Amino acid sequence: MKPGCRFCLENALLVDTPLIEHDKFYMLGSIDPMVPVAGMIVPRRHSETPFEFTPDEWAAFGKILVAAKQYFADRAPDGFTLGWNVGAVAGQHVFHAHLHITPRFKGEPNEGVGIRRIFRTPDWPSNA
Structure with missing residues (x-):
């Protein structure tokens, strides 16, 4: 546990309750409207x-990933986008590892847009 970290359950700083444990x-679940x-x-x-995960954590990771997919099954997604933001420059805002899992649906405004799109700007990598 790290004092002040809102994702360390022992700190009781979450505004929501875990959906799967x-x-x-x-x-x-998402709190983003x-x-x-x-x-x-x-x-x-x-x-x-995630680079700090232990081999035991990686071995257990598959179980929660399968459970997460099953959790969203009633929504009948057509695909998923999974992503880690690692480090502030990559968009990590809470410095406790977390994998974003976003069900994707045919006909949604961003259908067909994947996470690689952020790297496809005309002046990249010269803007780095």
């Missing part, structure tokens, strides 16, 4: 990035 991970059907898979042990 496993021994090494839990899943939160722009992306209401989504979630985040979060490790119970504080680690800032």
